Amino acid sequence: MMKIFRIGLPVVVACAGAFSLQAQTADEIINKHVDAIGGREVLAKVNSIYMEGNANAMGTDFPTNTTILAGKGFKTVTSVNGSDIIQCFTDTSGWSLNPMTGQTSATALPRDMVEKGKSALEIGGELVNFKEKGFTDSLLGREDYNGVSAYKVKLTEPGVEIVYLFDPNTYYTLKTDTKASMGGQDITSTTKYSDYKKTDIGYVVPTTLGVNNAGYDITITYTKVEVNKDVDPGIFVMPK
Numbered sequence: 001m002m003k004i005f006r007i008g009l010p011v012v013v014a015c016a017g018a019f020s021l022q023a024q025t026a027d028e029i030i031n032k033h034v035d036a037i038g039g040r041e042v043l044a045k046v047n048s049i050y051m052e053g054n055a056n057a058m059g060t061d062f063p064t065n066t067t068i069l070a071g072k073g074f075k076t077v078t079s080v081n082g083s084d085i086i087q088c089f090t091d092t093s094g095w096s097l098n099p100m101t102g103q104t105s106a107t108a109l110p111r112d113m114v115e116k117g118k119s120a121l122e123i124g125g126e127l128v129n130f131k132e133k134g135f136t137d138s139l140l141g142r143e144d145y146n147g148v149s150a151y152k153v154k155l156t157e158p159g160v161e162i163v164y165l166f167d168p169n170t171y172y173t174l175k176t177d178t179k180a181s182m183g184g185q186d187i188t189s190t191t192k193y194s195d196y197k198k199t200d201i202g203y204v205v206p207t208t209l210g211v212n213n214a215g216y217d218i219t220i221t222y223t224k225v226e227v228n229k230d231v232d233p234g235i236f237v238m239p240k
Contacts, residue, residue, distance in 0.1 A: 057218050075235055
């Protein structure tokens with residue numbers, strides 16, 4: 001447990017669905033998603049975000065919090081049996097601490113992991129200005145997701161592939177499947193998003209995340225979300 005951290009009316013309907021799919025490109029779907037979570041003007045006003053709640057693993061809740069200082073730092077802390085499991089990224093480096101795996105002090109993360117982790121510093125993630133970040137996009141069609149005919153869009157850059165499912169009604173992200181090559185190995189993970197809430201500033205965030213990583217399942221439920229809270233940049237510095 002501690003290792004977790006799709007001749008008649010049907011034809012008409014089908015044709016209408018196909019036309020709808022052709023009428024939208026991957027770029028258009030992504031732009032509608034960005035608008036749905038607040039739009040670029042609102043996202044540009046978010047300097048920081050702090051989220052607090054619980055991570056549930058195998059039926060047990062563990063306190064967790066995540067702090068993002070836009071473009072500068074990302075830090076998540078989960079408390080397990082009195083010890084803190086920490087992962088942190090900045091625009092130049094990254095580090096982790098996991099006493100559950102025998103780590104007694106903070107350890108610098110590999111360079112390739114740091115480079116791929118930089119998207120965590122961006123409010124709205126990879127999809128905001130994704131082309132400037134080196135990604136290309138493609139529309140893969142539609143996929144049924146819990147009875148919803150979701151748009152399926154893929155982002156790729158060297159060493160990274162992310163497949164998104166978007167709700168066609170809200171354009172919120174329903175699920176992502178990520179594959180990244182790090183240290184010569186392919187790392188895969190799946191995240192499901194739900195319970196979207198609008199913050200005071202207008203930024204919309206999912207407050208429940210179901211994560212499957214390396215075969216382990218974690219459900220993260222955030223009960224507090226604060227935007228533009230003062231953040232001390234010092235919290236992202238790796239302790240010596």
